[in-house]
Amino acid sequence: MITTTGLTKVYRSRGREITALDGVDLHVGEGEVYGVIGQSGAGKSSLIRCVNLLERPTSGTVTVDGQDLTALAGRGPRAGKELRAARSRIGMVFQHFNLLSTRTVQDNVELPLEILGHSGRARSRKALELLDLVGLADKARAYPSQLSGGQKQRVGIARALAGDPKVLLSDEATSALDPETTRSILQLLRDLNRSLGLTVLLITHEMDVVKTVCDSAALMADGRIVESGTVSELLATPGSELAAALFPVSGDASDPGRTVVDVTFHGDAATRPVISQLSRTYNIDISILGAAMDTVGGRQIGRMRIELPGRFEENVVPIGFLREQGLQVEVADRAAPTVADRAAPAVADCAAPIVKEGAK
Amino acid sequence: MTWSEMRPLLEQASWDTFYMVGWSAAIAVAAGLPLGIVLVLTDRGGLLSNSLVNKVLGQIVNITRSMPFIILMVALLPFTKAVAGTTIGREGAIVPLAISAIPFFARLVETSVREVDGGLVEAVQSMGGSTWTVVRKVLVPESLPSLIAGATTTVVALIGYSAMAGAVGAGGLGDIATRYGYLRFETELMWITVAILAVVISLIQFAGDYAARSLHRRGRGSTAPRLRLLKASPSPKSAEPLTGGPAKTS
Incomplete structure (x- = not known):
């Protein structure tokens, strides 16, 4: 038009x-x-x-x-x-x-x-x-x-x-x-x-x-x-600034030994209780650091930042499960795993750009 | 001088002033309004932005305004002759009065029209309005209260100028005050003339303010606070809610 x-x-x-x-x-x-x-x-x-x-x-x-x-x-x-x-x-x-x-x-x-x-x-x-x-x-x-x-x-x-x-x-x-x-x-x-x-x-x-x-x-x-x-x-779209700004999630890992994951819900997956399924299937405790959900055009849509116990390497299977459910999953600090291994404050630094986008 | 001697003089003079000022004000408004609008439109960033036309017109306005009226009147003699057929009397005075008032009013129009919110112009353009539509539907109606105030100021200024029209034998109240009151020491007549002028000017100013204000009120609504310089004339429809008028209790 x-x-x-x-x-x-x-x-x-x-x-x-x-x-x-x-x-x-x-x-x-x-x-x-x-x-x-x-x-x-x-x-x-x-x-x-x-x-x-x-x-x-x-x-x-x-x-x-x-x-x-x-x-x-x-x-x-x-x-x-x-x-x-x-x-x-x-x-x-x-x-x-x-x-x-x-x-x-x-x-x-x-x-x-x-x-x-x-x-x-x-x-x-x-x-x-x-x-x-x-x-x-x-x-x-x-x-x-x-x-x-x-x-x-x-x-x-x-x-x-x-x-x-x-x-x-x-x-x-x-x-x-x-x-x-x-x-x-x-x-x-x-x-x-x-x-x-x-x-x-x-x-x-x-x-x-x-x-x-x-x-x-x-x-x-x-x-x-x-x-x-x-x-x-x-x-x-992975790394979309607009999506991050529309559905801002923030929150840092409470411990360097844990994995922070951003999950994006859209389409059918949004209506299924995936988080509790994940928790039950793998018997892990999940803490929700932040979430932004909304109903757009009658459908649930949004993003959630969750924390899984253990490092990324230990969470490959649960993350795979989330992906299988049709969810889009991004690991917040995977971009610099070595930094994350070295020192805790660096993790916060890595997470910061995403947090900033969310605040816009 | 007795009152019976003064009366016909004053009557004739009042009529002469009314006649001269009336015509010259009408001409000044008719020509000054478009001139003022053209000055705004041709200005940089205006709808008809044209710096050459704008500068030429602006200079003509400035030169005309800078000339003392009595000089302008003499300088215009050939023009007056061509237009009015005579250079003396009331008709001979109307031409220079109008010519001096046109740029005066045009500048007032320019200021008023410039005050109109550019967003309104944009809105009308977005509806497909032409420049002429913008002038007719936005610039003039939206600045009308201010234009009326400008016209009032112009009329009052013209009454002042018309005193000098006696120099070409046009008569009028100002002329009476000068010739009889000042030159012949008829102090009484002079004061009467001054009093008449004062009353006339007050009435014109009052009428102009009233017209401008009632238009303004219609547009801006009754909730807008108004500056009241006079305590007189409380509005007949002041039946506003109690919360409405802390200003009115003074």
Whole structure:
């Protein structure tokens, strides 16, 4: 639905060049909720603004719903008629809502329809319909200043849907909201995605957002996409930073003579009581150092860090058992077994990078 | 001078002032609004970013604003003749008054429009709005309270300038105060004129503030705290909940 190839954006100011996007290839499938996550300055905002060409990419192409937008852009800074028509089919919601303070809620939702040239009656019918959809039918006559943050964002979403878009871009839509409201807005996005078949591209710096609504995710750093894929694909990728950040586990070995193992649950294995089976089968005591489990799309998914008695060499069989169960198993400090043998503090050092990723 | 002698003078002068200021203010708003908006749009990073146009217009505005009104009036004589057909009288004064007020108002418009949140512009662009749509649906409506305040300031400034229009025989209250009050030592008449001007300016300022504020209130909602310089005119619909108004008890 949305494809970018080799997208590059370079800002020039006072002779200095800042590369915000450095060859981004992104593919968002139809009907998907796709999250792009990254720290401030990673280029997320530039990326989403390039998708509807609010920012002109320096090079590369953007295709939305089979239409090459970069070809429509023309050379000048102004948007031509065709580009504007294409934009009207892409909805966008903003972190700070960007509602016109001098218009009522209903008039705000009608604004895109005014731009499209719909008649007054058709506009108000559509606007009321959309306000009903986002659960604000009773606020049509209110002004944005009389609404709470969550309500404002609902108006923003209703407005973004006015042009019957197939694609919704969400620029940090929940970053200015409290956790409770964030959840309800994400739920709304999820519902709209399901009921309207809406493709949603959202950028965020909150892992929770990705975990709650996204089918797929991409991690951005320094203008590049470092990792991308569906959430379960990411989890299945050994050493995935995004998976580690989505499901952070931490905890150090209590004794250098013990083995710390990270177990990733996804797919069918997540529903089976593998840990107690392991314990019973091999008659070993397992301590759980940390776990992050969640229900994504109705399925249990997550990671757990467990500690097995004895060194790695003594645990080859139980670890093999876990792998047999279809679980993905990583031994936390196996990368440097000699170091682990030498001194206990080194084990903590080895575990530290994983812990740090988890804390992000 | 008796009141019966003063009255026709004052009536004529008031009408002259009203006529000159009314027309020149209307022209200034009609031309200054687009000029101010163009200054914002053509500025660096603006929607129609064009540094050449921006610099040329900016310089014209600066030069016009830096000229003392009386000099401007003389410098414009040929232009006034061409436009109004005369260089004297009320019609002869309207042209220079308008020309001096256009850049004044344009700068006020520029400041007001610049205050509009860029996010709103981006939102309208993302809906497929053109630059013209942005101007019509965002920049002007969102800055309207501030634009009205600017127009009020412009009208008040024009009343001040119109006193100098007596130099081209245009009459008006300022002219009466100078010629009769100052040059002929009719102190009484001078004070009456000054009093009329003071009342007129107060009324204009009050009306402008009221209009700006009621628009602002509609937009920002009744919960936003407002700075009240005057204790007068408590809002008729001040039926807010008890928690609403610690500021109102003063």
